[in-house]
Amino acid sequence: MFKLRLALSVSCSLLLLAGCSGSQNPGSLSGRVLYKNEPVRGGLITLRSDKFSRTVAITPEGTYEFADLPEGKAVVTVSNEGLNPNLKLPAYGGAKAGKMTAERAAAEAKMGKPATKAAAGVYRPLPKKYADAKTSPLSVTVEAGRLEQDFTLTD
Numbered sequence: 001m002f003k004l005r006l007a008l009s010v011s012c013s014l015l016l017l018a019g020c021s022g023s024q025n026p027g028s029l030s031g032r033v034l035y036k037n038e039p040v041r042g043g044l045i046t047l048r049s050d051k052f053s054r055t056v057a058i059t060p061e062g063t064y065e066f067a068d069l070p071e072g073k074a075v076v077t078v079s080n081e082g083l084n085p086n087l088k089l090p091a092y093g094g095a096k097a098g099k100m101t102a103e104r105a106a107a108e109a110k111m112g113k114p115a116t117k118a119a120a121g122v123y124r125p126l127p128k129k130y131a132d133a134k135t136s137p138l139s140v141t142v143e144a145g146r147l148e149q150d151f152t153l154t155d
Helices: 002-021 095-111
Strands: 028-035 044-048 053-057 062-071 072-079 138-143 143-149 151-153
Touching: 028 138, 044 062, 053 062, 072 151
Parallel strands: 028 143, 028 151
Antiparallel strands: 028 062, 044 053, 044 072, 072 138
16 A cells, blocks of 8 residues: 555656646847937836737836746837836825825834835836837737847837
């Protein structure tokens, strides 16, 4: 009986390992995002296709990196509106929610914790066409292996 259990256990382990060894997402993509020959210093870059949608942050140095991407063509969008200091976000819950948020921020400040984690980067207005998958002229074809591609935004 022990030998049977051992054989079954080893067989199941081998099957699990075999199932995990092959990646369904073989591609990676990295590079820089530039606007007017300067790095876009923060924001988000998104790849969208009929198979997947992935978003990663653009670093303050203007670089990005995607891992484990399926192969195929994708539209690329770029946005940094989240860094816009003048961006007005909707106030959910009205005045009561605003008061609760202020109280929480004050309590966290007393404990030495930041109330919110600021997004890394510097806001710089970008042409709106790059933020929408329907109007962005950027695209990429993901293939197995490592691909490096810079995206240059123009007016």
